[in-house]
Amino acid sequence: MKSNKKNKLPISHYLSTDVVDLAKSFLGTELHTRYNGAHTAGIIVETEAYCGATDAACHAYPDRRTPRTATMYKGGGIAYVYLIYGMYNLFNIVTNESGFADAVLVRAIEPLIGLEEMKERRGVNKENKLLSGGPGRLSQALGIGLNDDGEDLTGDRIWLAPGNQISDDAIEVSTRIGVESCGEDALLPWRFHIRGNKYVSK
């Protein structure tokens, strides 16, 4: 299959300084992977914004530079993938210019391409949220692993493609999941999902 750059979001799309607005705008966008010829993809239906400079829930707050967070400080348009609870790889989209540690966590996708491959990777046989709803689940379904940390999102392993624009009245806004220990920043309305979509994690 020929690579088709025209259908990939350009780097410029990731460089906005407003990670919250970007997180919302990624709803409806397609997330693709291709490993060893296996092409899988889904529509992003749930995201969360993380902002290194001001947000206590972000791994890079407050301007914390460690081996792990180094990826987030690079320029937007690459993947930030990390291991959580010893078992799950969480996939994030790095945004903003180099030097700013902003990222969007992708929390759920609606399967689009390669459903049999995704089911096999997940060890399930139904098309419901157990297949790709939840950040650990979607990474497993798409085959995303720690080797993808820092991967260029305009390349041929992982990429985003424009999908349907989601209108504001179809988007639900809420607080982020699993950040209760982060004080008042846990209350920020930085989680976005497509209302009523059956793959949304909660």
Added chain:
DNA sequence: TAGGTGATCTTG
């Protein structure tokens, strides 16, 4: 609802 799992970061 409880427990698994291991890298990461702090020294609680």
Added chain:
DNA sequence: AAGATCACCTAT
């Protein structure tokens, strides 16, 4: 060097 923590998921 050791221990707490962790942007979660699965099976009871």
